[in-house]
Amino acid sequence: MKLSVLGSGAVGAAVVELAGEYGHEVVAVADSASAAVDESGLDAEAVLERKRTDGRVGDADADAALEADYDVLVEATPTTLGDAEPGFSHVKQALERDRHVVLANKGPVAERYDELRSLEADSAGSVRFEAAVGGAIPILSTIADLDGQVTAARGVLNGTANFILSRMAAEGLGYEHVLAEAQDLGVAEADPTFDVEGTDAALKCVILANVLYEDTYTLEDASVEGIADLPGSALELAAEDGRTIRLIGDVSDGEVSVAPRLVPENGTLAVSGTLNIIQLETAHAGQLNISGRGAGGPETASAVLADVGRLPPLE
Amino acid sequence: MKLSVLGSGAVGAAVVELAGEYGHEVVAVADSASAAVDESGLDAEAVLERKRTDGRVGDADADAALEADYDVLVEATPTTLGDAEPGFSHVKQALERDRHVVLANKGPVAERYDELRSLEADSAGSVRFEAAVGGAIPILSTIADLDGQVTAARGVLNGTANFILSRMAAEGLGYEHVLAEAQDLGVAEADPTFDVEGTDAALKCVILANVLYEDTYTLEDASVEGIADLPGSALELAAEDGRTIRLIGDVSDGEVSVAPRLVPENGTLAVSGTLNIIQLETAHAGQLNISGRGAGGPETASAVLADVGRLPPLE
Structure with missing residues (x-):
């Protein structure tokens, strides 16, 4: 071509x-x-x-x-x-x-x-x-390939936010400190708004909803909460309970949302660093998880x- | 049809x-x-x-x-x-x-x-x-879809063996004990040879090699070691080092092998229970991991x- x-x-x-x-x-x-x-x-x-x-x-x-x-x-x-x-x-x-x-x-x-x-x-x-x-991650072609069997999708769809949350949890550092570090490493942009406020993940979820439901969602239809106001203490509390926090995008039951969520510390959704993961619910084949590099x-x-x-x- | x-x-x-x-x-x-x-x-x-x-x-x-x-x-x-x-x-x-x-x-x-x-x-x-x-797990269609970009594959391809290893590591129980439990639960067959000796995982790896390399491998070309002789002490030693053992199938550099391998305890390959996972190496897109139900x-x-x-x- x-x-x-x-x-x-x-x-x-x-x-x-x-x-x-x-x-x-x-x-x-x-x-x-x-x-x-x-x-x-x-x-x-x-x-x-x-x-x-x-x-x-x-x-x-x-x-x-x-x-x-x-x-x-x-x-x-x-x-x-x-x-x-x-x-x-x-x-x-x-x-x-x-x-x-x-x-x-x-x-x-x-x-x-x-x-x-x-x-x-x-x-x-x-x-x-x-x-x-x-x-x-070949997520749309997997959904198409599964031919109508995917009923819902959720996951970590923004590597910058995930890097920040992973580092905050692993090192006990505050948001501003880790953001500055991410900017130095080129993982976060000078203006990180799109990533840390959840907009980028929400756009991806809107696209997933458009494909899954063959409908016409826009960003206005999504409920979006980012990580910029998340206190380090929230991660500490989560850790005491064997959990951690990830910015999870969710497309299910016709609704689209992005928000920080508690997930099991070593669970499937708790990918580290800039990795992305998407979890598909299927009609007859349980959950399918696909992780890989979400950017670059x-x-x-x-x-x-x-x-x-x-x-x-x-x- | x-x-x-x-x-x-x-x-x-x-x-x-x-x-x-x-x-x-x-x-x-x-x-x-x-x-x-x-x-x-x-x-x-x-x-x-x-x-x-x-x-x-x-x-x-x-x-x-x-x-x-x-x-x-x-x-x-x-x-x-x-x-x-x-x-x-x-x-x-x-x-x-x-x-x-x-x-x-x-x-x-x-x-x-x-x-x-x-x-x-x-x-x-x-x-x-x-x-x-x-x-x-739609592994072959993902490989086909990535159109020649997958260079190697490895992973956990037998749920029975993985269930046994997961339980041995989590509960500190011996192989025979956990095998009997798996048989009671219907996770292992009365004759578990195919699963615990690595034959089933090896057949899957041979098929992956046939597809990846467009060549004609058979079971005879695979190096196969199972988990039936794995002592519980090996899992304990691994745990002391933050690692665990999984039966890993590997297709890379033209070779096919199945053997118990040390993997990081909370790493991508250490899936629990009967889950399967496959990790694809790609030419330009890093690793892609897909996990889901490998049987049923x-x-x-x-x-x-x-x-x-x-x-x-x-x-």
Whole structure:
């Protein structure tokens, strides 16, 4: 497949770098201000090197990547809420041109799912978004593969919040101290709001709800509580009882919620560090637990490229 | 799809019971001595009730289920080693009739993989065997879905052995004592050889190797050590070091092995009770861990029926 990659952050750059290994070709890459386009195939190393040295991927306008002759648009620009722009317009334009779309950007899938599915219905292209939920964990394809048998999902869907809670519990340190440490390590961003207030986990749960219930949830339908106000004493109390606290996203009985929850200290849901885990309830096969890396450039890119591999050929 | 189900043990009976819920129809069922055939669809409850009361599923010869007009042969007779008969001949006959085959029986896939694939190549039918590895855990479809990115697999693939090791470690009891308890609970069979000597886990690893390496391993290629000779003192020593012992199957670098291994006490591989876990190494996405129920009638049947759902329509 010929890919046009929008976004040249960790995920976009890794898609460009790894595409060849999955048998695909990158014909365009854009960052917010520029684009590189070569319909006979870009030199991945040269584009990424230019981004590192010049701060831009090429000389063309960013829009050139949208207008290129590609098979699959990879939408890896930053997630935005509400109207989910500019991601949503990128996706719209690709589907109206009868091209496939693979998203790492959660915005359009969480906030405008009904419009996304309706654009897809009118297009020869398909939309996939495995990378938007749980990074490298193939959670959406597992749900699809289990063919209607999954009844509920819950788990740890934000590695930054999980790192902070794991460290607070293991070291008896306070929230602010561990957050600063996570920022130094690059595990938390300078503005950690999205992760620590539960928004990122909630967007993933909304996407899971859209898929599980074939309905159109948005962030407004989710009940969301983060970890920023969690006192260290709460973790100490939990530990005295053989438990710990994790930021758990839950999609069950038609409801979507994210909140700090007590879980058994060595239980399945108490993954450590930046790991993610998702627990699926099935009709006849009990619980299925899948854990792995929920973020990271190559990890998320591998989910994007697996999605590309699942697309049918375009006529 | 119209199913003919060979085997009316826990798995076969659960396939018969649940097929309708997955949108399929059972037209034949056989146990070792008899069969029930109705090409317009069997009454599942009546067949299972007859098995419970009469000890046989119907009045026809067992062969009648092989000769019925079905789309998919479900091979759920007991696993046998070496020539893997009679399972292998059942599969051969179905493929030669251009029908699909779904196996829960590990024998033909572990012991005669090359012949199986060559029969499939000459047939309009396809062969699937998700239920043969890890029960309800969709491990083979995950490997296929990750499209060549899985480089190695390891894990706990036998629930009986894991139950025994978990109990020995938790209660400080000896092997013979816990085995007797497992037999009382129905977790271990009267003759537990297959499970405790590692044969069952090894067959699953051989199947994983066949899929991962697209090669033809058999049980003879596996290095196999069980838990029957493991002294309780080994578990005590491990515990003093924050570790425990699990029967770990490993498929890596072209080698297949099963043996008791030290693992961190609260680590990912130290699942409890009859749970199974499989850990996949991937090229770019780190480790992926999947745990769930590795055995049980409805659980394994759900894997069989998910496989049926993955089959292409027959012309």
